[in-house]
Amino acid sequence: MKKKEPDRILIVDDDPHMRSALSLSLKKTGKEGDIFASAEDALNSLSKNLILGETALESEIYPSPYFLILSDLNMPGMDGISFLKEIKKYPVFQSVPFVIITAYGTIESAVSAMKTGASDYMLKPFDISDFERIVKNAEKISYSDIFKRTSKDNADAVNFKDINSSNFIYRSAAMKRIDEYIKAVAAADATVLITGESGTGKEVAAKRIHELSGRKGRFVAVNCSAIVPTLLESELFGHEKGAFTGAVSLKKGKFEQADGGTIFLDEIAEMDKNLQAKILRALQEKTIDRVGGDEPVSVNARVVAATNKDIEKAVSEGNFRDDLFYRLNVIRLHMPPLRDRKEDIIALAEYFTSVYSKKYFRDVSGISEDARKYLLSLDFQGNIRELENIIERAVILAQKDKFLDVRHFGNFEPAFYDGFNSNGRNAGGKSDEDKNIADNTDISGTGDAITNVTDNNESDSFNGSVSSHEVVENRTAGDILSGYAGRSLNIKEMEEKLILTALKETGGNKTKAAEKLGITSRTLRNKMKELGIN
Structure with a gap:
């Protein structure tokens, strides 16, 4: 008998107002669901109804009726992250x-939650279009999972590319030379030593070498600094x-797993000297000794090692064996920092935007010109890893936006996120005069509604005076921000420059400047007061 596909939504929120608003949203979208006041209540109910199968077999017997879980972030007892x-x-x-439900003030926690397993977040107060977007994305994810399970051999199956696979992306002449060098040496079986700062792509280069080597075995990576020496x-x-x-059974180690392929020893300079001697023997004899074993085991794994340390200095100071260094240093490859190859920044940013848009079901299709200028102004001390983190976070924050813009990159204060989106409308896609579901619904039975008051009594014109600042010339936000090349802007500098530019370009009209910035007029006035812009 064909199993029924999940068609319900599980909702957890301790606020009765929000539960009523979410119940109304279910009705408006024609969906059914179960709403609980606490995570503990939800888990108890699921357990009583035999939904919490603890094994894969039980999950087949008692499949989940839910295709989406919505939970508030901050709740007494078990919070959203714990749930x-x-x-x-x-x-x-x-x-x-x-999906995490959160307020502006806890948006950073929601972003962190997405990086640790949540699929998305929804800001409150929310609009029906926000709820519909969340439901639609959940249905996409559910469909993708079903399709992959039922069409594993279908060539057209949904493909979520592993962001750690070898995608050697570059536009700079420096990286082109490195790629040509890799192509020249990849087919050889000689050991490779890759040096460079943390986050420069040493593992990606190692994967590139493996893929071009023609070796049929696996690529196996080991971070030598992440595992205690014992x-x-x-x-x-491995061990017997x-x-x-x-040690209840025989276990093959990484060298055996990489037999016929490549083993990548990352941060090898952190390795204990006693273990260095055993690595040297493996390189010389092409054999390894399992822990507790009596007989050597033959292995055919090409060794590619990497370090972000000055390894020659480590050798001279006696912290790294010179004989192992010479064995590793047959083919040497140095990965330059991202700040020395800025031509690669946009290409990498576009790649990560595409990857994370698919992962988080966003419709982001590109990066604005201002955002490109801003990215190029950074020095990226964390290199590609830092750029990837910036883009991932920006894509998460983009929600409905089609392009990443400067505002998606800053850790702005909660007020500055108010209503951010590319067309100058609020997060729910409505103008300042429109109401949110939770704003216009009396759900308490006492006439108390969740409101979002906008004060329209203040003057809308900018008088042209700026405390302790000069009014900037007519340039785009990207032009202003690119003037800070060589260092990251702090939050206040970024906000100030964006606001002053918008005011200048709109002739001091606050309403138009707010629209240009994609925030409400009230938020703009509050931010100007805070920054001393009169």
Whole structure:
């Protein structure tokens, strides 16, 4: 008998006003769901109804009736993040989209939640279009999961590309030379030593070498600094059954797993010197010794090592074996920092935008000119990893926007997020005069509504005076921000420059300036007062 696909929404919120608003949203969208006042109540109910299957088999017997889970972030007792972690322990809910409901002041927590398993977030007070977008995205995710499960061999199946796969993206001449060098040496079996700052793409380069090498085995990566020395030997070389307490069966190590392929030893300069000697033997003899083993095991794994340290200095100071260094340093590759190859920034940013738009079901199709100028003004001390984090966060914040803009990159204060979106309308897609679901619905039974008051009594014109500042010339926000090349702008500098530019370009008209910035007039006035712009 064909199993019924999930068609309900699970909602958890401690605020009775929000529960009523969410109930109304269910009715307006024609959806059915179950609403709970606490995470504990939801989990207890699910347990009583045998929905919480603790094994994969149980999840098949008792499939989830829910295609979406909505939970408030800040709740007494178990909060939204704890609820997310708890419910994702059960196989039946591991593929169900989990959306955090949050206020502006906790948006950073919502972004963090998405990076740790949540599918999206919804700002409150919310609009029906926000709710519909969340539901639509959840249905996409649910459909993708069903399609992948039922069409595993279908060439047209939805493909979520692994962002860690080798995508050697560049536009700079420096990286072109490196790529040509990799192509020249990839087919050889010689060891490779890759150096460079953290986040410059050393593992991506190692994967590129493996993919072009023609080796049929796996690419296996090991971060030598992330595993304690007492466990690293077993991780690399494996162990025999009974070798130590807890070794209940034979385990193949990373070298054996990479047999016929490539093993990537990241941060090798952090490795204990005793273990360095065993790595040297593996390179020389093409054999390894499992922990607790009596016989050597032959392995054919090409070794690519990497470090962000000055390895020659480590050798001279006696912290790294010179004989191992010479064995590794047959082919040397240095990855330059991103600040020295700025031509690659936009290409990488566009790639990450595409990746995370798919991951978070956003409709972001590009990066605005102002945003490009801003990205090019940064020095990226964290290199590509920092750029990737910036883009991931920006895509999460973009929600309905088609393009990433400067405002998506800053850690603005809550008020400055008020209504942000590219067409100058609020987060719900309505103008200042429009009402939110939670704004215009009397849901308490006492006449108390959740309101978002806008004060329109203040003068709308800008008098042209700026405390302690000169009015800037008529340039775009990107032009202003690019003047800070070589360092990241702090939040107040970014806000100030964006506001002054918008005011100048609109002749001091606050309403038009607010529209240009994509915020409400009230938010603009509050921000001008805070920054001393009169």
